[in-house]
Amino acid sequence: MTKVTWSDVWIEYSYPIGVASLAVITVCTAEYLRRNVRMSDLEATLTTLNNTINNTITDYTPVFGNLEEKTQLLHGDVIQVLGRSYVLPDDRAIFERDVESFLWFSYRRNFRAIGGTAYTSDRGWGCMLRCIQMLYSHTLIRHNFSRDWRWTKCSTYNSILRDFLDDPNGLYSIQQIAKAGCSAGKDVGTWFGPNTAAQSIRILTEFHKELNLTVQVVMDNFMCIEDIKFYCKEVNWTPLLLVIPLRLGLSECNNLYIENIKHCFEIEQSVGAVGGRPNSAFYFIGCQNDKLLYLDPHVTQESLSPDDIDLENIPDETYHTTKVDLLPWDQLDPSIAVAFYCKTEESFDDLCQQLQxxxxxxxxxxxxxxxxxxxxxxxxxxxxxxxLLENYTAEYDEVNTEDAASDSDGFEIISNS
Incomplete structure (x- = not known):
């Protein structure tokens, strides 16, 4: 008996792929496998099926009451965005110009498979990886330009974006972050929490010393200024990305922390935060009242292959957006990581004083x-x-909705991760 492929199932049952037909596909595929597939081929076939569905179906976000409702920015109330303040409607143009200058990374499909796995899309599991890409790319823009830089094509900006394209050789590509996650104990295809995502970026930065940037991740809710300086000042000061993973409650956020989380976005050195709500990761860039502003990675786009484009002039329209959403405090998952960039030692000293x-x-x-x-x-x-570790092996059946309910998108208890 020859090894079965997804095309065999498609030919025999000829059902169109779509959200409404997923249940039918599941039943028919199971019956086909029962009749035609050797047990040794079962895992490979299910893996291929999983990726085919992820790469083919159109995006569909069901509405589940208030959980999926997206609130609007209010006119007349101050919006804080990483040390900048805006009030709508008067500041709408400069506010949108600021937002669109962030690099926006979302799910992609049809990229080169990650290592030895069959994953050619990160739809359904890579939202936190995309969020850490957004946070780190903004850090690199701050590192090379300033907080007031606005989206303009130039060689330095183009070089930054190139490092994040979905290519196994990209310094901070989805493939490289997933690989670094293996070193941090996460298989490809499993959800990352804020701490694991930060640790993955820290690991990758170790291989890019010419960048002249250090990444430090504060652990166990305890920060020692002397130790941070030890890593940043071997001779001269090395610019610092400081990531502080936090746990703001057990199953929900304690209201005691609202004001201090909001204050993080008022600080000039802030480069945002990664977190979200259960099963969905977001890149937070600001706040308005008791709601957090975020860029949403949950849009699946076609991957941009470095082999098919001019790398000196990357078509970047799909990497920017003016769309922001608001997440009410009571929907925020209690695991979140806030981050700050300090280009100089004086900037770090000023940050420490503000934090204290x-x-x-x-x-x-x-x-x-x-x-x-x-x-x-x-x-x-x-x-x-x-x-980096070469263990790409993934437990493919971990990416499903039943696990999602209990796993909370991998938002780990920080002290145990």
Missing amino acids: ETIAAGSGALFEMVATRPSYMTPPRRTPIDK
Whole structure:
């Protein structure tokens, strides 16, 4: 008996792929497999089926009451976007110009398969990876330009975007982040939490020393300023991306933290946050009242292959958007990671002072912060990473809605991850 392919199932049953027919496809495919497939071929066939469906069906977002409702920006109330303030309708033009200058990464389909897996789309599992791409690309734009840079094509901007294209050789491509996730303990095709996504970017940055940027991830809600400086100032100051994973409650966010989370977006050094609601990751760039502004990666677009485009003039229209959504505080998953970029030591000192006076102070403190290392703590060491793990193997059946309900999109308890 020859090995079965998805085309065999398609030819025999000839059902159009669409959301309404997924249940029919599942039943028919199961019957076909029962009659025609050797058990040794079953996993490969199901994997191919999973990817075919992900790469073919059109996007469909069902509405489940208030959970899927997207609120609108209010006129007359201040909008905070990473250290900038806007009031609609007067500031609409400059607000939209600011938003569209962020690189927007969303699900893509038909890219080159990730390592030894059959994944050619990240639809359904890669939202957090796309969010960390957005946060890190904005950091690189800040690193090379400034907070006031606005979307303009130039060689430096083009070089930044090229590193994020869906290509196995791209420095921060979906393939590379997924591979780095293996080193952080996550198989390809499984959901990442904020901490794992941040650790993946930290790992990849280790292989790009010429960038002159260090990524530090604060663990266990405890930040030691002396230790951060140890990694950033071997001789001269190395610009810093500081990521602080937080846990704001058990199953839902404690209202005690609202004001301090909002304050994160008022700080000049802020480069946003990654988090979301259960089963959906977002890149947060600001707030209005008690709602968080975010860019949404849950749109599936065709992958842009580096082999088919001019890499010196990348067609980038699908990597920018003026569309932002608002997430009410009570829908926010309690696992979130806030991030800050400090180009100079003076900028880091200023950030630390602001953190000590606000979000790391009082009853609503988001984390503990000390100036010097306590005597009981082990001094930090510089331990370079030699190579990434080559374990691409994924448990393909982990990507399903039943797991999603219990896994909360991989938003882990930070201290245990």
